Ligand SMILES: Nc1ncnc2c1ncn2[C@@H]1O[C@H](COP(=O)(O)OP(=O)(O)OP(=O)(O)O)[C@@H](O)[C@H]1O
């Protein structure tokens with residue numbers, strides 16, 4: 198077997214041509230999507246996946262055609278959050294159909310096809326440098342999943358990213374230049390410090406996020422009906438527009454475990470905050486000039 202260093206040029210495989218073709222096919226698959234919005238954070242566990250789902254529900258409630266793409270291939274949770282774990286995926290001539298909830302929210306998450314204890318098989322024959330190879334395989338798989346899917350006409354595709362600044366940049370590289378970014382943080386100096394660094398990394402790479410969501414901004418006490426403070430420190434805000442501050446609601450964990458019901462007329466502070474965030478997101482997208490997708494060459 199030859200080593201990479203022994204192969205002259207690209208060994209006749211026209212790697213550049215293949216990459217260009219894949220990017221064209223992916224852009225064609227997403228042609229009916231109005232806005233791509235990535236929900237990201239340098240910090241893990243801050244509520245990206247939960248807010249992606251509830252924002253999707255709030256946008257559906259406002260009549261928008263919305264789907265969610267769960268990019269966490271190793272720890273997918275959107276199928277469970279949406280209650281779509283048992284809904285089979287359908288493949289037709291148009292491509293892979295997006296599983297849809299009764300309220301119309303579409304959710305593509307590998308949690309719907311892999312058993313709970315089954316990891317994504319990203320191993321490869323490469324030894325030694327396997328970590329580099331795994332990352333490449335993960336991104337290639339994501340691009341192929343997007344391309345193979347029949348997204349149809351959507352106002353918004355919300356993309357739930359795994360945590361980490363570097364991984365956010367990798368994912369944005371795959372998703373393309375027209376993707377808008379919303380960062381998620383907590384109102385603690387620790388979380389905001391980490392998310393500030395992700396903001397710096399994004400800006401250094403030429404991405405200006407639309408804004409940020411401050412999650413767990415207070416604790417909604419269902420006994421007294423008030424929102425009490427949760428974090429002791431005065432929040433250090435990010436140098437970005439704040440699209441919403443969402444309190445911690447102790448009922449959300451149970452809703453997520455069972456699969457979120459459709460939003461009704463509830464008037465609790467957490468869901469009202471999510472509704473305001475959905476409207477702020479729509480307003481912000483309406484003002485954003487969508488950059489053209491760069492030519493893959
Ligand atoms: N506003 C909230 N109210 C109540 N619980 C919340 C809220 N936001 C998040 N949670 C809970 O916090 C936990 C972490 O949330 P989630 O999985 O959405 O975070 P994440 O940022 O997507 O994590 P990861 O970085 O691992 O992807 C979950 O158990 C979720 O139910």
Ligand SMILES: [Mg+2]
Pocket residue numbers: 245246247269357358359
């Ligand atoms: Mg998550």
